[in-house]
Amino acid sequence: MDAQVQTRPAVLILLGPPGAGKGTQARMLEERFGLVQLSTGDLLRAAVAAGTEAGREAKAVMDAGGLVSDEIVIAILRDRLAQEDTASGVILDGFPRTSAQAEALDRLLEENGQQINAAISLEVEDAAMVTRISGRSTCATCGEGYHDSFKQPEKAGTCDKCGGSEFKRRADDNVETVASRLAAYHAQTAPLIAYYESRGVLRRVDAMGEIGAIAGALGEIVVAAR
Ligand code: AMP
Numbered sequence: 001m002d003a004q005v006q007t008r009p010a011v012l013i014l015l016g017p018p019g020a021g022k023g024t025q026a027r028m029l030e031e032r033f034g035l036v037q038l039s040t041g042d043l044l045r046a047a048v049a050a051g052t053e054a055g056r057e058a059k060a061v062m063d064a065g066g067l068v069s070d071e072i073v074i075a076i077l078r079d080r081l082a083q084e085d086t087a088s089g090v091i092l093d094g095f096p097r098t099s100a101q102a103e104a105l106d107r108l109l110e111e112n113g114q115q116i117n118a119a120i121s122l123e124v125e126d127a128a129m130v131t132r133i134s135g136r137s138t139c140a141t142c143g144e145g146y147h148d149s150f151k152q153p154e155k156a157g158t159c160d161k162c163g164g165s166e167f168k169r170r171a172d173d174n175v176e177t178v179a180s181r182l183a184a185y186h187a188q189t190a191p192l193i194a195y196y197e198s199r200g201v202l203r204r205v206d207a208m209g210e211i212g213a214i215a216g217a218l219g220e221i222v223v224a225a226r
Pocket of ligand 1: 018039040041042044061062063065066067068069073093094095096097098101172181
């Protein structure tokens, strides 16, 4: 972990379409800077698995590749931000996705005396997203992400991070749902790029390249923004 940048809490937002690499990069930033990754997708999948009321409502929307209601998502994020481990700084992965969520985040941060250090837009071409998404899997034990073409475990069938041997694929990582997820991104989330640009916190990163190079560019932004 980079000790010299551990002084102030940070709030970083990762913006980008499904498959842009938000989850992979958030995990790398978490490890490097001691920030906590908050993925509303992960929180919603946990709610679905636990069978909570919010999870039951969210499931059909997620399966269809739509956006879960602002009310549910904001409530889930508010609860997670109230937990102590987030005090040293967070990377928001997949939130906000609508203007109502962006405004709710502003209010939540204001209540906590925090502000957004950087909103990083991972810039990618839509055409590459279907290949990226349909090949991905995660370790069932530790959540490390892999890809059939771009990031295979060093030893086939064994997680590099924890040695686990079970991998899972997301139910919504299929060709049909990806099209809806991309459409939702362009209609509802992409306008947030202009919102954060007008606030002076937007940073753009070319995310079509190699994972390590993108992580390097993000690391520089984090160091400069704290
Ligand atoms: P993700 O893991 O970020 O790709 O999210 C998976 C799915 O969860 C999305 O396709 C949405 O259905 C739902 N979801 C995650 N985050 C949000 C959000 N901030 N607002 C609305 N729906 C969300």
